[in-house]
Amino acid sequence: MMKMILSLVLLASTLTTTAQGGTPVVSPNKNIQLFTGITDGQAWYRVLYKGNEVLQKSKLGIERQDEQFTDGLVWKSVSAVEKVNDNYTSVNAKKSSMVYRANKRTIHLQNAAGKKLDIIFQVSDDGVAFRYYFPDAAADRKTITAEHTSWHFGSDVQAWLQPMQEAQGGWEHVYPCYEEHYLQGISPATASPFKAGWVYPALFKKQDTWVLITEAAVDSTFCATRLQSTAPDGEYKIGFPDTREVFTGKGSLPESTLPWYSPWRIITIGSLKTIAESTLGTDLATPAIPIDHSFIQPGKASWSWALLKDNSVVYDVQKQFIDYAADMHWQYCLVDVDWDTRIGYDKIKELAAYAAAKKVGLIVWFNSSGDWNTTKYHPKSALLTREARDSVFSRLQTMGIKGVKIDFFNGDGRSMMQYYLDILQDAARHKLLINFHGATVPRGWQRTYPHLMSAEAVKGFEMITFSQQDADAAANHCTMLPFTRNAFDPMDFTPMCLYKIPRIERKTTSAFELALSVAFLSGVQHYAETPEGMGHVPDYVKGFLRTLPNHWDDVRFLDGFPGKLYVVARRSGRKWYIAGLNGENTAKTIKLDLSFLRGRKGALITDGREPLSFVQQAVASPAGKPTTIELLPNGGFVMLFE
Known part of the structure; x- marks a missing residue:
């Protein structure tokens, strides 16, 4: 009897999909099948891996301030399957040459008011990606107030998740900065200890299949997202940032004219080997902006502050660390907090020239913040406007500085995304490498802005x-x-x-x-060890580190x-x-x-x-x-x- 009921349920699901015009999108190797359709006016998707259900019917839908695309949806049509072929290179990834192959299908929906919404699906051998698209044209700015995307695993899933820190908490009110330990192998009944939810990437194990969820192609029109803190029946739902996670006086919610694409929602699926070797997080990122790549040199860096802290940021110690980097054949030396007063611009310029003579480049630290936290470290509030950034970055470029480490951002609201991307665009003009600290996960930005060498976003x-x-x-x-x-x-x-x-x-x-x-x-690996500590290791260890690839x-x-x-x-x-x-x-x-x-x-x-x-x-x-x-x-x- 149970087998008959199950067969009827599966048949009903198939008939619903077919009646709406939806057919599966299958990965090139046939291991992943994605089904999508509409039931009672609500859009959904479902994913199988090697014939086993990884995601049950999971929600799709999005709400704008002026229109909602969650209920009363009508399936208008579906595109033919298109082949996606993309090849790109990187000096800041697990591979130098990436190949992305996927099958793409777009479903065309319409809400009760006749407004259009497309959902674009791409299925590759290592996972599923989808994004929303508003194809209509409108010159006035629209605001998204909620997204209904979910990932419905069911109760038989284990999760490895990092709690999302709550805005304005922590030392000097610097949260959120993605700096928590992971809860490991937890059931979906486990709520996040913080109401802000869970961060990406989020790792799951459904029977013998591993799944990693993240997003890519977040631009200045959108906020970054996370998972909500609770997941009844293993249905994890997308969450938007706290309204305090903004550039002071600016907005948090997604906002744009039309047409408008959302970021990609990415689901890597397979074995742990699949997770460890996949490049989906950059495969779906926006391709690189057109810039001069000659200054983008990955490498390794000495760094005094890791073990010696604030008092090491003085001229003589930094000179020692430049010598140390040169001796180790490392490409950079990072000069950290308060260098502008402890050393000063004139002496930093002198250090930059000294370092250049030894084939070492200097990276200097900045505090990103205006008044969204109470940090005292400086240079502070020097990068808040384009005019200020152009002035500072031009001065640094003239001094021979090679990169900037920028700290203490304010979370994931849309205006903070805009701030990150403005910094990256302005730094590119002045040929400066960028490292974000106290920051969000990059979400593939290193492909779009290849001078983004690194980001902290980790404990x-x-x-x-x-x-x-x-x-x-x-x-x-x-x-x-x-x-x-x-x-x-x-x-x-x-x-x-x-x-x-x-x-x-x-x-x-x-x-x-x-x-x-x-x-x-x-992209730039900052090593914590000091010259003194390196003096205690065998020559063969030093030799290994001197010749380690960049x-x-x-x-x-x-x-x-x-x-x-x-x-x-x-x-x-x-x-x-x-x-x-x-x-x-x-x-x-x-x-x-x-x-x-x-x-x-x-x-x-x-x-x-x-x-x-x-x-x-x-x-x-x-x-x-x-x-x-x-x-x-x-x-x-x-x-x-x-």
Whole structure:
């Protein structure tokens, strides 16, 4: 009897879809099927992976202040399937050359008043993407007041989610800045501890299938979004920002003339390998703006503030860190807070010239904020208008400064999105690299604005230096990030303390810290270790870091589980680098399939028997059997195959 009922339900669903004109959109490899239709005037979609339902009927719909497109919708027509073929390159991603292939179909809807709404679906081998489009023309600005998009997994799903910080909370009222630990393997009955909800990317496991949700192509007409804090029956719903998350005096809600596209809603679907290797977060981003790319050079940076804090931002110490960067063959040195008074513009210009002579570029820090928080660090409020930015950026360019780290933004409202993008556009004219801190997740902006080297949006290394509790959680946290925060977008975690942290007992091993240099992705990787700390490591570790590539050509996920283990192989040219992180305080023996390296010989650097020590040994990729690696509790390793 139950089988008969189930068959009737499935038949009814199919008939509804067919009657409305909707037919499946199928991935090129046929593994993913997306169905969409209208029932009782409400639009929905549903997703299968290898024949198994990943998303039940999930809601579609959007409300404008002048019109609603949620109820009373009528299916007008559906386009034929179109092939989407896109190829692009990047020096700030897990691969240097990306290939995106998808099948595209647009459904044309109409509301009760006869106003049009299109929903564009694209299905690739690694997931589903969709966006809303208002095709009508209107010169007056329309406002979106709500979006009804949902992701209905059902109650049998596990989630790995980071709570969204509430606006105006935290130290000096700097929240939200995406700096919380992840709740791991939770049921949908678990509400976010903050009413603001959950951040992207959001990771889920439905039976044996993994799903990662995020968005891309957020422009100055839209706000960034998140997931709402509760998910009855495993139906996660989209949420808009707090109305306080704005540039002072400006708006939060999406606003634009027509026609108008929404950002892409992205659902990566497959195995953990799919999640770790996918580039959907940039595949759906807006292509690069036309700028001179000659100044966009990825690299590595020395940085005094990570371990030495405010008092290190003085001329003599910064000169030492320039020397340190030059000795390590790193491309940049970051000069942090209050440099404008502790060092001064004239002496910074002198340092920039000194650094240039050693083939090192200077990056300097700015406070983004006006009055939306109470931070005192400076230069502050120097970038609030285009005229001010042009003046400051022109001066920095003349001084020989190569990039700017900008801190303490104010969340995800539309006007704050506008501020981010205005900064990126103005910096491009003055050939300055950008790193956003106290900031939102980039959501693919690094493709559109390739001089966006990195963004924080993570509970990074600085938190470990402040709190033993965060240090205790570091191994687990770092093995979460490649599957979530760092899956698509560059992440300025500022990793790698190889020796000691002042006033904190480090719980990760030195080889774990070394492995972060390969595991984490950032266009400019700011390393926390100091010249003194680097003096305690063997020459072969220094040699590894001196020759580490500045960007990657390819990636292979080898093993892992969120919060427990992460092993990845990255290629630069002909060389393959492998990094492993043990996220648990338990020794492990792992077996890796390195058959793709058959016949090559390499070197393994892992933890020695004594604390804070390393050991190096030759290693080969034997034919026909796995390579065995022993990992200490919270330990790690790197391998290099020439």
